[in-house]
Amino acid sequence: MGDPIALRFDPETKHRLEQMAEGIGPRRFGALIRVACRRLVTQPKAVGNRLAEARRLSHVRRAIPLVMLTLKLEPDTAQKFTALAAEHDTTISALMRIALHRFLETPGRYKHPMLREAERTGLSEKVEVMVNPSSRHQVWRLAGRHGDKLGTALARVALRRLLDEPGDLTRDLEAIAPVRDLRPETYPARVNVHFDEPLRHRLDALAARVGSDRAELMRLAAQRVLEAPGMIEHAVNREIFRSEKNKAHLLARHARRQARRRAPPG
Structure with a gap:
């Protein structure tokens, strides 16, 4: 066997694997993991689809809730905002998430537009939109470089840029608006499992083919x-005696048993 690979699972999965291994026999956990891996690399059908579904479910579990952002706008700007959302059969919140994303991608020279926005009057219409916490935090951080309480003014700058240049909203509504902030993906249960070189290479080759890595494939x-x-x-029992070391041990034990049988009594 080669060097051990450190694998990480969620505690429940590790516990279920340990129970399965214990039901087979003592010290069978590593062999069970290798069997699972061999089955995966020899029967890779639908691996890509299973990975996509696992990632989707992971995103759902780890998604951080949106937060509300309240903006005051002029009546005509508010009307233009809602009309643009209706035109694309979406919500003003989705458009606002796109506006903030685009702004944060290329903030440009925003200081003076933001300061002018802070002095704007006639903001009699209040709109409430739901945005990602990270976007709000980054906008407020940029605004804070130039003074206090400028966050909403900078958010309006981002919105006006979108209204002035909507661009390809169809694409961004599909690729950007649904994106959510995610909690870190954590797998606290660690185990070290020895893999022979051929199996390790096959696992890495499959990972490269489907855009994954060892850890994700082993969880699958x-x-x-x-x-x-x-x-x-x-x-699993066949896996136990796969290595040359175990084969030699098994043959030696068999030879000792045969010798005891042939030895004269007494």
């Missing part, structure tokens, strides 16, 4: 073996 492999164990006991 573990999930697959938990969902469909098949003849897992036979496969």
Whole structure:
């Protein structure tokens, strides 16, 4: 066996794997993981689809709720804002998330437009939009470089840029508006498992082919073996004696047993 690979799982998955391994026999955890990996690399059908679904579910679980941002606008600006949303069959919140994203991508020279915006009058219409916390934080941080309480003024600068130059909103409504801030993906349960070089190379090759990595593929492999164990006991026991070291140990034990049988009694 080669050097161990450090793998990380969520505690529940690790516990279920340990239970499955214990049901087969002592010290079977590493062999179980290798069996799961071998099944994955030899039967890679639908790996791409399963990864996409796993990532989608992960995003749903880790999504951070949107926060409300209240803006005061002139009546005609508010009307233009809602009309643009209606034209694209979307919400003003979705448009505002796009506006903030575009602004943060290329803030440009925003100081003087922001200061002029802060002095603007006639802002009698109040609109409430839902945005990502990180976008709001970054806009407020940029505004704070030039004074206090300028965050909403800078948010209006971002909105006016969008209204003046909508650009390809169809694309951005699909690619940007649905994006949410995500909590970090954490897998606190760590285990070290030895992999032989051929298996390691096949795993890395599959990861490269589907745009993944060892850790993500092993979590998928573990999930697959938990969902469909098949003849897992036979496969794990066969894996135990796969290495030359274990083969030699097994042959030596067999030879000792044969010698004891042939030895004269007494």
